[in-house]
Amino acid sequence: MEWLSSRVLKAFWRPSVNIVRTRYHAEKQQLVRRYGYEEKIWCGGLLPRSNGRSLPIPEYRPANPWTQRKALYGQNDYIDILGNKGLHPVKTLYTIPTWIKGVSGNEYHIMLRKKKMLATTSYPKLRPTKWKDLEKRLKYLYRRLNQKTKTGMSGN
Amino acid sequence: MASLLINALRKIHISTPQIRSSFLSSSAVCSNTLTITKKDWKYPPQYTKPREVWIENVDTVEEKKLGLFELHPLVYAATPRIDIIQRNVIWQRKFRWVSWAHTKTRAEVRGGGKKPWPQKGQGRARHGSIRSPLFRGGGVAHGPRSGKTHFYMLPFHLRIHGLTSTLSAKLAQDDLHVVKDLELPSDEPEYLIDLIESRNWGPSVLIVDDTDYAPRNLTVASDSLPHVNIMPVYGLNVYSMLKHDTLILTQSAAEKIEERILHYLHSDTKKQQAQFKLDQV
Numbered sequence: 547m548e549w550l551s552s553r554v555l556k557a558f559w560r561p562s563v564n565i566v567r568t569r570y571h572a573e574k575q576q577l578v579r580r581y582g583y584e585e586k587i588w589c590g591g592l593l594p595r596s597n598g599r600s601l602p603i604p605e606y607r608p609a610n611p612w613t614q615r616k617a618l619y620g621q622n623d624y625i626d627i628l629g630n631k632g633l634h635p636v637k638t639l640y641t642i643p644t645w646i647k648g649v650s651g652n653e654y655h656i657m658l659r660k661k662k663m664l665a666t667t668s669y670p671k672l673r674p675t676k677w678k679d680l681e682k683r684l685k686y687l688y689r690r691l692n693q694k695t696k697t698g699m700s701g702n
Numbered sequence: 703m704a705s706l707l708i709n710a711l712r713k714i715h716i717s718t719p720q721i722r723s724s725f726l727s728s729s730a731v732c733s734n735t736l737t738i739t740k741k742d743w744k745y746p747p748q749y750t751k752p753r754e755v756w757i758e759n760v761d762t763v764e765e766k767k768l769g770l771f772e773l774h775p776l777v778y779a780a781t782p783r784i785d786i787i788q789r790n791v792i793w794q795r796k797f798r799w800v801s802w803a804h805t806k807t808r809a810e811v812r813g814g815g816k817k818p819w820p821q822k823g824q825g826r827a828r829h830g831s832i833r834s835p836l837f838r839g840g841g842v843a844h845g846p847r848s849g850k851t852h853f854y855m856l857p858f859h860l861r862i863h864g865l866t867s868t869l870s871a872k873l874a875q876d877d878l879h880v881v882k883d884l885e886l887p888s889d890e891p892e893y894l895i896d897l898i899e900s901r902n903w904g905p906s907v908l909i910v911d912d913t914d915y916a917p918r919n920l921t922v923a924s925d926s927l928p929h930v931n932i933m934p935v936y937g938l939n940v941y942s943m944l945k946h947d948t949l950i951l952t953q954s955a956a957e958k959i960e961e962r963i964l965h966y967l968h969s970d971t972k973k974q975q976a977q978f979k980l981d982q983v
Contacts, residue, residue, distance in 0.1 A: 612906075624939050626858075628938055649851055
């Protein structure tokens with residue numbers, strides 16, 4: 547009987563059901579990822595300007611074009627024409643080491659000349675590591691130029 | 703623009719009668735002091751006329767013409783070949799240039815002999831040395847190697863023509879002046895500044911003398927002026943002539959330059975140059 551009455555009640559009485567939300571999307575808090583990590587890179591926008599302070603621009607320091615070195619650059623370069631006999635501009639390059647003065651060539655040529663000229667001096671004894679590196683590099687370049695590359699190509 | 707033109711016209715208007723008056727006064731009043739030299743060269747010019755220049759003074763701020771002087775057209779009136787001048791400047795910048803930039807190869811960096819980890823079984827990439835170019839702190843592959851030269855010699859005659867071209871261009875542009883000597887009355891830089899200003903010499907001035915020692919007054923005065931420089935004849939070069947606006951030659955320096963260049967223009971330079979050939983390895 548009880549079963550029947552409940553069936554009848556269910557058939558005739560239908561209450562309206564509303565879904566009540568207790569948690570809204572707008573109220574959701576954003577998940578904080580990597581809490582405690584400070585971002586080092588600026589990711590706020592296009593131009594990072596901080597509190598009205600301007601960006602650091604290096605101070606403009608114009609170079610002096612009339613230092614003694616620049617003002618007299620090239621002096622004595624025509625000494626073989628305008629000077630006395632037996633002089634040559636290459637001989638006036640006092641600041642350049644002798645083994646490279648007035649030499650043109652690739653790395654192998656220049657190192658070979660350096661080795662030849664410094665072998666008779668105390669350089670091998672004073673700078674043993676540099677001397678070893680020089681010989682090692684020469685050996686490597688010799689093999690590369692003679693055995694690994696075609697003749698006529700430049701060494702470097 | 704218009705004001706510039708007016709200024710220029712005014713300047714011309716003012717300056718022309720001055721020159722004429724000074725010329726008239728010097729020729730009329732002191733005609734015996736105005737020396738006019740006709741020169742006998744060892745190699746006289748064949749097809750072109752010698753160029754005439756005034757000999758100026760430096761002992762007063764106002765310009766005085768002391769005489770007329772002839773310059774050889776082969777040296778001072780050659781065709782100003784800009785391409786040759788450019789090649790000369792490039793050569794001057796390059797022939798002394800040695801690049802000392804240097805990097806170490808994997809062989810030269812300390813250490814790196816041991817295999818860092820076994821070839822297989824670690825799940826790591828295979829490596830043979832911690833100094834390989836792939837490693838931080840390793841050697842550099844194809845880096846700059848120290849002692850890279852850019853040396854070459856410009857052919858001798860191109861260098862001679864570089865000098866004549868530049869001298870001719872300077873003379874044609876009124877930037878070359880010949881003075882009698884370099885004896886200044888005072889050693890104050892203000893005097894030299896006034897002199898340069900009134901003569902309308904460029905901001906920067908290159909003074910060339912025949913001797914190694916310039917007069918003391920000039921050296922003291924130009925010491926504090928970095929753009930006024932003194933050179934002996936053998937120091938003269940294309941780069942400096944172009945760097946300085948005005949070139950001031952003393953009479954003897956002009957003659958010396960002429961004599962040297964004419965000598966090499968009329969002689970066989972092959973033998974003379976042979977002794978400077980470098981014996982490379």
